[in-house]
Amino acid sequence: MTVTEKDKLSEVISKCKPERGNLIPLLQEIQAELGYLPQEAMQEVASFLDIPKVEVYGVVTFYNQFRLAPLGKHHVRVCMGTACHLRGGKLILEALERELSIKVGQTAPDRSFSLERVACVGCCMLAPVVLIGEEIHPKMTPFKMEEDLTPYRQEI
């Protein structure tokens, strides 16, 4: 962790009450500040709440929201809900894996893009849907996906 990361971590922890029930909100806050949960942060949390480290690690790896590594500059999330699946969501995911040369769940080595699948973003009428950052890309096809990526590529 960098010095700034450490400062941010201490600040978040200092605002929290050391109660077992606060584990998840605390981890959420730390991730909101740092973008991910570094190993040292999990260790700090464990000693702050006075619980075994493995319990913190267990919770972190149980929930989909928590990340052990920082994301790339552009966070690409492909909706894999039912409506998106029926309209070819899997083809969009394959197209993205091909275009970005990474597999789902990975971040490109140059940290330009991260690719994830999400269960359902609730925009079923716009299926299939891809989120790049917070931008929604509706009614995608593999071809349109390739075109929509271009501006993000130039922005790296």
Place this chain on the structure above:
Amino acid sequence: MNFPKIQTRAESEWENLQASLYILIGTATCGRAAGALNTLEAFQAELARQKTSAEVIEVGCMGLCYAEPLVTISKPDSFRVVYPNVTPELVPRLVEGYVLGDDPCLELALGTLEEDEEGAPYIPELSRFEHERRIILAHCGYIDPQNINHYIAQGGYRGLDRALAMSPPEIIEEIGRSGLRGRGGAGFPTGKKWEFCSRAKGSPKYVVCNADEGDPGAFMDRVILESNPQQVIEGMIIAGYAIGANKGYIYIRAEYPLAVDRLKVALGEAYDLGFLGQDILGSSFNFDIELATGAGAFVSGEETALMAAIEGKMSTPRPRPPYPANEGLWGKPTLINNVKTYSYVHLIIEKGAGWFSSIGTEESKGTAIFTLAGKINCAGLTEVPMGTSLQEIIYDTGGGIANDKSFKAVQIGGPSGGCLPESLLNTPIDYDSLREAGSMMGSGGLIVMDEDNCMVDTASFFLDFVTKESCGKCTMCRLGTLQMLRALEDICSGKGKMEDLDNLLELAEDIKAGSLCALGGTAPNPVLTTMRYFKHEYEDHILRKQCPAKVCPELTAYYILPDKCDRACEHCILTCPTEAIKGEKGEVKHIDQEKCVNCGTCLEVCPPEYNAVVKLSPVTSLPPEDAKAKERGIAQGVLG
């Protein structure tokens, strides 16, 4: 402040609003996805440019997701008009026409909110609303979710005011007599649950709202929380008073940031007016509500797993009994209900159990709320009396199947539900009829599939979801579903055998029996119903290596018809992501099946006047050389 005073103040604020010119813009998540925030900005800019002081109010969702962004213009001296698909380009025209002028722009309107206006339909009379009976969606999209006075002016908190004058047992009896059943999916009688919890020994007691809506394709809880969060809060306060709890939790998915934000505002407002906190409306009853945001686990929707999540642990279910009513959060008696269940409570108290039980069927009272999605013309949200048929919802409310395709199946209840065929479209929607058909009410996601959807692939999709979301505690759920998924994948890729079907049935029974919670217990449903109603599709995959819907990539090939290919055009060559299409200018284009990844781009870009690209299944319908190339491609793993 006492309640009549609060009410008078809210009503006068609402009346003042009605006497002014205002614009409603639907900015729930679905509206935002369709660009509502750009529309909002365009309205603000245009009104500023025209130096007009019309109020612009962000509201939730009316349920007409297909028509988003949705805008309503309300004028004191004229009728209210609702406009669909309002892009920023249309904004100057609407401002010029109706905000400043007298032209209601009816050619752009979806309809009016007052009867008997010429030139545009009256919205409640649209065929979309023919079967609807809006109770808890009634104000969604019409009131400001971040202004508690709008809710109060529509009758909000009258139920709480009345409840506080009743004794707790009277309230529980009223809820019991209404026939309300849990809207989370299982349909347990709500009154009974409240009674168990009120009788349970132990203190303190807790009230929990399950807003961990995780079913892919279901988003009604999100819409309610984004459009009218106060009714959920009011229901929880009444529940707290009835069972003797002073603390409530709303457990909501972190994936719903807007709903979280709007709930926070709503809770703050409820505290400000004294509906939450100490000595509520002078009754000496205290109640607090805290938000707990989920960290992303589908299994958290199961009640015991949800409590573990609130306690900050891994969200895994535990055996019941003891039920949460006796031993719930931190081992204390806990009442858990769904967002929709709490939403009905204040109305039942206000209007009486008889009013509620007059709606619906003998065994399923009240209304059902469904999200409509998939291959349907008018996707969105609908609220209908229990007992309405699937046919009526899909064809009348949903406007039928999109793109003139034919109906194949409707999937109800997400990964726990099942796929029902055309022959069961007259099934009435109620807990028991759906269960009999092999599906379930579930959370209420209704997804329509057409001829282009493969039922084996669909079953495999749901199993894949379950294997990813199984918490891993029960072996059958963790590994049994994985075995089922492997068998389905084999069938999809043409490697299936007929005995796989028997194995699937056997595994399904074992998984149901060997899982603690409903996630595993219902996980086989999509497979069982597709095998029951679409067995021929399984057989086509296994025996004929054919995918009738032409979806499964190993069994389907793209092919360019030589006599239809326009030799001068190169659309497919230029866009093929794997450079699998060959052919010089002036030559017929040809797909190298060995390289083809079945992405479908060539089919998409081939100009409609040529229409030269087709999908073929089985792959043996290709010319022999191409079929061999396809086999080589599959062997090399090009299909991923």
